[in-house]
Amino acid sequence: MRLRRREAVFLGAVILALLIWALWPGAPGTAVSVSVNGQVTEVYPLDQPAVIPIDGYGGFSLTLVVSGGSAHVEHASCPDLICQHHRPISNTGEQIVCLPARIVLSVTGKEAGVDAVTR
Amino acid sequence: MPSQDKTKRLATLALLAAAAFVLSWVDSLIPVSGALPGAKLGLANLSVLIGLYLLGPLPGAALCGLKILLQTFLFGNAYAFFYSLAGGILSYLVMLLTRKRCSVMFVSALGGVFHNLGQVLVAAVILQTAGLMAYFPVLMLCGIGAGLAVGLAGGILISRLRPILPFIS
Numbered sequence: 443m444r445l446r447r448r449e450a451v452f453l454g455a456v457i458l459a460l461l462i463w464a465l466w467p468g469a470p471g472t473a474v475s476v477s478v479n480g481q482v483t484e485v486y487p488l489d490q491p492a493v494i495p496i497d498g499y500g501g502f503s504l505t506l507v508v509s510g511g512s513a514h515v516e517h518a519s520c521p522d523l524i525c526q527h528h529r530p531i532s533n534t535g536e537q538i539v540c541l542p543a544r545i546v547l548s549v550t551g552k553e554a555g556v557d558a559v560t561r
Numbered sequence: 562m563p564s565q566d567k568t569k570r571l572a573t574l575a576l577l578a579a580a581a582f583v584l585s586w587v588d589s590l591i592p593v594s595g596a597l598p599g600a601k602l603g604l605a606n607l608s609v610l611i612g613l614y615l616l617g618p619l620p621g622a623a624l625c626g627l628k629i630l631l632q633t634f635l636f637g638n639a640y641a642f643f644y645s646l647a648g649g650i651l652s653y654l655v656m657l658l659t660r661k662r663c664s665v666m667f668v669s670a671l672g673g674v675f676h677n678l679g680q681v682l683v684a685a686v687i688l689q690t691a692g693l694m695a696y697f698p699v700l701m702l703c704g705i706g707a708g709l710a711v712g713l714a715g716g717i718l719i720s721r722l723r724p725i726l727p728f729i730s
Contacts, residue, residue, distance in 0.1 A: 444716065445709075449667040457705060464698035480689025521638040537695040540642040544688055548695070 468533030470551035474513040478508065479544045488532065488549070489515065498543025507545060513547060515540070573726060574620045575614065581608035581628050590634040600703045601674060603711060605631065609653065610669055610715040613693040615729050618657055625653045643687070651679035653666060665719060666712035673708025674701055690709035 445453070475485045479499050486492055486508055493516075494506040496551040504518035504525060512532035513523045518540060525540035531549050584604040591602060593612045594657040597711040613621030629649040654670050664673070677700040685693055723729060 444664060445666045446664050449664060453670060457702065460702050464702060485603060521640060523689070535695055537693070538692065539688070539696065541644070541684060541685045543712065546688055546690055
């Protein structure tokens, strides 16, 4: 019933690795890229406050709000509102995903580099 | 197997199905926010786990199917169907294959991990994005945590239920 020793050791190692991965400090990003249904549509700089409505897949839409170097979602029309409840993103690599609308918001390091994965 | 035992097994399966119903409802009431809104404890997996261990692979699969339907159409939204389906099937297969070699807690933790893995794979296909990496470590950690919690309860329940259900092999 209880975890066996080797199982506990294995899980402990995996949890540690995942924690390091999840908590690894990311560099502050400079832009947020908007992808709808797999296509990058727009890239907005994080240092310019903006309120941007985005139309997604299946008639769903959301409002992207950029302020103070971070981005978050307001007024999503999807049924679960998971993207709306997500905390603001500001570091390179952070994402907000709206599955029903098929919208992915990702923070990138360079404004021009849409595909930038590096810091 | 005497027909009386068959009836008793059927009644046990029905009880676990009822429990899955209630647990799915409770699951939907627990609010989640912060880093990963939408994360669920997966309490209904308790029924699936107990069904798999005490009744066998087929009743367990039936409970797993019921759980997916409940999660999607009663306590969730239909857009989540393919995510729930992929997560549920992958999770169940992994638990089925490991149940004889590992402890209940470990099997449940694997179930949690592969449930989330299935979902993130479907998301990658539907969104046509390989880069859902920001969610990946958090999803795996949630899967392990929720799986261990459910597995702890499941392990205790399975060891207590087995002696009082003599018709179970």
